[in-house]
Amino acid sequence: MNHNTFRLPGQPLLIQSIFILALSVSYYIMPAQPAIWKAGVAKINITPDAPMWMAGYAARTSPSQGKIQDLWAKALALEDKDGTRSVLVTLDLVGLPKPISDEIRDLLKQELKLERSQIILNTSHTHSGPVLENALSDIYPLDDQEKRKVSEYSKTFPGKIKDLVVNAFNALQPAKLYSGNGVTRIAVNRRNNIERQLEIHTELEGPNDFAVPVIKVENPAGDLIAIAFGYACHPTVLDTTLWSGDYPGFAQIELEKAHPGAMAMFFQGAGADQNPMPRRSIPLARQYGRTLAAAVDRVLEERMTELEPVFTSDYQEIPLGINPPPTRAELTQYIDSMVPDGYQKRWAQHVRDRIDAGETFAPSYPFPVQAWKLGSQPIFTIGGETVSGYALQLKQIFGFKAFVMGYCNDVVSYIPTALILHEGGYEGCIAQQVYGLTGTWTYDTENQIISHLVEMGKKLGIPLPDHRIFETGK
Numbered sequence: 001m002n003h004n005t006f007r008l009p010g011q012p013l014l015i016q017s018i019f020i021l022a023l024s025v026s027y028y029i030m031p032a033q034p035a036i037w038k039a040g041v042a043k044i045n046i047t048p049d050a051p052m053w054m055a056g057y058a059a060r061t062s063p064s065q066g067k068i069q070d071l072w073a074k075a076l077a078l079e080d081k082d083g084t085r086s087v088l089v090t091l092d093l094v095g096l097p098k099p100i101s102d103e104i105r106d107l108l109k110q111e112l113k114l115e116r117s118q119i120i121l122n123t124s125h126t127h128s129g130p131v132l133e134n135a136l137s138d139i140y141p142l143d144d145q146e147k148r149k150v151s152e153y154s155k156t157f158p159g160k161i162k163d164l165v166v167n168a169f170n171a172l173q174p175a176k177l178y179s180g181n182g183v184t185r186i187a188v189n190r191r192n193n194i195e196r197q198l199e200i201h202t203e204l205e206g207p208n209d210f211a212v213p214v215i216k217v218e219n220p221a222g223d224l225i226a227i228a229f230g231y232a233c234h235p236t237v238l239d240t241t242l243w244s245g246d247y248p249g250f251a252q253i254e255l256e257k258a259h260p261g262a263m264a265m266f267f268q269g270a271g272a273d274q275n276p277m278p279r280r281s282i283p284l285a286r287q288y289g290r291t292l293a294a295a296v297d298r299v300l301e302e303r304m305t306e307l308e309p310v311f312t313s314d315y316q317e318i319p320l321g322i323n324p325p326p327t328r329a330e331l332t333q334y335i336d337s338m339v340p341d342g343y344q345k346r347w348a349q350h351v352r353d354r355i356d357a358g359e360t361f362a363p364s365y366p367f368p369v370q371a372w373k374l375g376s377q378p379i380f381t382i383g384g385e386t387v388s389g390y391a392l393q394l395k396q397i398f399g400f401k402a403f404v405m406g407y408c409n410d411v412v413s414y415i416p417t418a419l420i421l422h423e424g425g426y427e428g429c430i431a432q433q434v435y436g437l438t439g440t441w442t443y444d445t446e447n448q449i450i451s452h453l454v455e456m457g458k459k460l461g462i463p464l465p466d467h468r469i470f471e472t473g474k
């Protein structure tokens with residue numbers, strides 16, 4: 001404002017100046033409204049009403065026979081100080097296939113104008129949830145009746161998740177956000193340690209990502225609204241025919257018991273090469289859940305940074321290379337060497353049928369990667385069953401405060417590092433058959449994913465830790 005040109009009508013200049021001075025002083029001493037987040041939460045029970053086939057293991061021989069605990073879909077809706085919206089959805093499911101994920105995100109675009117960059121759909125990877133259509137279809141021995149149940153459950157699922165997110169946005173209220181990292185050592189690298197020899201090992205081989213990332217959401221009075229927390233390890237303690245969220249399910253129950261009124265939601269990290277060990281008992285699943293909840297509580301009590309109400313995000317689908325399928329002759333040899341009715345044999349028969357039908361195979365797959373910046377907190381998300389090497393690399397680049405989620409937006413298959421591709425085995429090779437891919441991932445997979453996420457991080461202004469060219473002697 002130019003004071004010389006502003007005159008109150010009919011007042012001498014001196015009085016006008018005093019008036020303007022008083023206005024200016026009152027402007028500067030008036031308490032400024034602190035900028036604030038808005039947050040809303042919602043959850044829905046996604047436990048199937050009737051017995052249904054359970055996802056994650058090829059070896060089950062019957063549908064579900066009851067439950068240990070319910071399965072949940074939970075949403076944390078956020079709005080920053082400028083009204084930019086985002087939503088984190090966590091699901092007690094083994095994974096979301098692309099068609100269902102795309103349908104959910106299309107509905108959210110129509111209904112709430114949310115872009116894909118603003119939506120994270122993370123699956124816990126519990127191996128005690130229902131089978132979805134187009135997800136690992138080759139590995140389960142489903143008859144027509146079971147297929148129909150899977151189809152019916154899958155058909156209504158996207159609409160349910162859209163309603164869940166709408167409900168979370170309808171519940172928006174002023175909020176403060178905090179983030180921090182803890183640690184717990186439930187995860188064991190399952191590639192580099194032999195489970196049946198666990199009793200005789202005195203040391204365990206890595207790599208692992210033991211971080212426990214936590215986001216705390218409070219209302220302005222300091223009451224907890226939501227606790228979003230993660231860990232990078234397969235929820236494979238249990239392989240029964242009872243529905244459950246496995247150890248993350250127990251951790252969520254434990255935290256909600258300890259913090260009445262708050263919603264606890266679990267997101268899976270880059271845990272594709274990690275198993276909880278030992279395993280296969282309900283007391284162990286409960287104990288790992290409690291241990292994880294205790295690690296979260298330690299973060300809630302003493303290790304959190306308040307996040308400015310500023311949100312930015314980016315999302316891309318990058319063309320990840322897929323090698324050509326084996327030749328017809330190789331497939332025939334493979335089929336002849338297999339025991340009858342195994343999923344590997346079924347996979348090879350399908351691919352051979354597709355070759356015989358004259359199909360050409362896509363040389364790449366549109367693979368989702370995403371970055372969020374919640375205030376100062378970087379979050380990177382990767383599709384597929386992401387191995388720990390990705391989280392460790394991103395943390396080496398962006399610092400160990402960064403959060404890395406795997407199993408986000410499209411769980412297309414395992415995503416090995418170059419090293420795991422070289423080594424082969426389940427995560428490097430066999431799992432691509434389990435998921436119905438026609439070839440293995442190409443060797444630039446790791447470079448592609450990391451380099452795109454680094455570019456996204458730079459674009460969002462995620463700072464790199466201080467790297468000085470001169471040693472400071474500290």
Ligand SMILES: [Zn+2]
Pocket residue numbers: 125234272385
């Ligand atoms: Zn898995």
